[in-house]
Amino acid sequence: MTAGPAQAGRRRQLSFNLLDMSTVSHNNYGLWQHPANTKWRYNTPGFWPEFARICERARFDALFTADILGIAEGYGGSRDIALREGMHVPINDPMIPVAAMAAATSHIGFAITISTSYEMPFGLARRMSSLDHLSRGRIGFNIVTSYLPNAAENFGVPPGLLNHDERYDRADEFMEVCYKLWEASWREDAVVRDAGNNIYVDPGRVRRIDHVGKYFSVAGPHLCEPSPQRTPVLFQAGASGRGKQFAGTHAEVVFVGGRSVDAIRQNVRDVRAEALAHGRDPDDIRVLVGCTLIAAHTREAAKALQDDYQAMTRPDGYVAHMFGSGTDLKRYGTDELIADIVRRGGPGTAHLANYPYLPGTTVGDIIEAAGRISDHLGLFACGTGADVADRVEEWADAMDVDGFLLRQLTTPGTVVDFTNYIMPELQRRGRYRREYEASTLRGNIFGYPRIAESHPAARFRGK
């Protein structure tokens, strides 16, 4: 989107991103069973390129792929629920489908989740630059630090070695290494391609970064020539205090959660304040919130779809997803208050503290809500295109968000229904793009291709 700075009350063009994962079930547990859901084809060759073209017709900023590096074992104390539900497992590496989707499309962006806890920055920076080249600048990097104990075990990190705040410290340094490789190592004019004199690169315009820090030692030079965006668009979802601070420092697009309009509005305010406190220009940050939308040609048809999806939805996967890091809600009585469990502390409750519960929420409330698609994931609307567009506009204006992260119930049903019913209505109201404005992801979100001057990565530019 090319809208101006965030200002409450101003009618801005909204952006939509699609939430996805290279797995069978993500935020729609039980719905893999629906005959109209083709997501079981996630590991077949034709699926992703075809789906990316469907998403491009919806004019999404980006197809956003979540990721995990271990299996959630929190709920029920084992990996059984995750496996049975196909909840994030089996899963493929997100970069592989993105590379295939980029080749099949021309404008939609791809935001890829990468854990800074288990990657080395040199290799990751090269993979991201490679994707940015081969997509002509349509790559985003969703920065996560990984919380699953099983992920730590898979990379030989003893449980508890990297605690929550240390993971963010490592992520800060990881990003600094990447910024140096992306922004500082190659001058824009380094590739001279002087065929008469057999000079492909001018060696004087490429330099080492010689980074030596607490977690990483990286010499450089970067191995890729400057890509269209250099630094990919940086996405982040930080719910904790340290997470919001990290987002305020690094993220260009921030996801915020919250189980009520008021809670979300407060989180949006916090993120914008953090960014300001870090010297960022408010115009260089976009805030998104998740939503679930069901639309059809009549209210009755939409309600019938909702009932249909509801009938196949199972709460187990949702609860296991939300509490994947060791908080086994099966160990508590359904009447116990989440606030009490957090206050007492114990294994996994640090993550539980980040769950956006309201005062008075009990274990039973969470499990019950998890089984209702109208409720379990926050913002929900169902109706005609106009009904849904009304809700979307209300939310955006009430919460001061710039756009949405759309959750899928069926694939490609959610996207197709968005394109047929919701998109035309938002376009008529002047609140959604009719065509992509630019050819890079950052161009489509912000109107410029390279990271903003107010971002810390820009400090390394031309240095």
Next chain:
Amino acid sequence: MTAGPAQAGRRRQLSFNLLDMSTVSHNNYGLWQHPANTKWRYNTPGFWPEFARICERARFDALFTADILGIAEGYGGSRDIALREGMHVPINDPMIPVAAMAAATSHIGFAITISTSYEMPFGLARRMSSLDHLSRGRIGFNIVTSYLPNAAENFGVPPGLLNHDERYDRADEFMEVCYKLWEASWREDAVVRDAGNNIYVDPGRVRRIDHVGKYFSVAGPHLCEPSPQRTPVLFQAGASGRGKQFAGTHAEVVFVGGRSVDAIRQNVRDVRAEALAHGRDPDDIRVLVGCTLIAAHTREAAKALQDDYQAMTRPDGYVAHMFGSGTDLKRYGTDELIADIVRRGGPGTAHLANYPYLPGTTVGDIIEAAGRISDHLGLFACGTGADVADRVEEWADAMDVDGFLLRQLTTPGTVVDFTNYIMPELQRRGRYRREYEASTLRGNIFGYPRIAESHPAARFRGK
């Protein structure tokens, strides 16, 4: 290829693989300047899918992508020559173009070079399985251990920490972890997709690997369901004694070098003997040798092409490539014998010892040969399709090799000329496939999709 066991003298169907790299110049230094060479497009979106389809028409077993993780600084004592020549830099990560190429093709395989020294096996195993799924079983893994000092610096490994033999020890354990993840973690019937009962995976059919070794600690389970090949086809080029031992243990397809037919024949014998010594079935190993082929409709036209390529070829890139790991030949007199330099030892000479020089070879001989395309890389043929096919048949029969790794002079010229002139001639003689025999890479090479019983990976199968 579906040929039977290697037997000297038997006329077998031959295989061809294409040697490539996700960079502008690889084994054809100076030739990026040729107007017919489109390789400078290596970092643009359309290039790789289009090129993969051209390669598929050539019926190659695989497009083989070399890789490096640092810049060669040996020759001249700095990275200047590498950058000026575009010698392996700038370079993109090989997995990204392979993912796009796999989506654009249906039969050709893709062998990807990965360093076991700077990757973690859990993440790499997942990426490989993801590629194997999305290509429907057409992925190969070329196992390397990385020798460039700059690569070590990029991953925070102090120079000399992992010496040559230790790199192979780490690679052995790396492969063991991968075998456990690929072969032992998921039962073939683990994904039940029982829609009536909401069971996607049967949890009892997926297990951890709980690997604890000297270099790695990896819990598992693997995150991907079983892919068509499970273990990708394993490629390796080990020239040293430890390298040949590693190849004998792990490799299904082995590249051998040598600067004469006799030297290559001896290396082929050594590799086959190593494999036998490790209990491998000789029928489960294929040996390839590199070659440079120029073909046209007449001998004169082929010679004119050779002269044309020769005129743009520069020796610097070749010398810098061959001696990238610290042996600075510029420090020695052109009359000095390579054997003497190796005998005296010193920085980088361990790698030099692996260079297949003949007794009496001097520094000047190497530099001079590097500038001749008919000589610098071993086997070379130039002529009509029939001329070249004659030489190819002679080589295969004299050296007991199963096929070739074709080097490129121009892209896609080398492949197009192979397809138009050499392929039809070999097909007429019954020594090259007319159509792919199978849909997986291993199927096309060996006639079966999963790794052979005699391979050490098979020990973990069903365990």
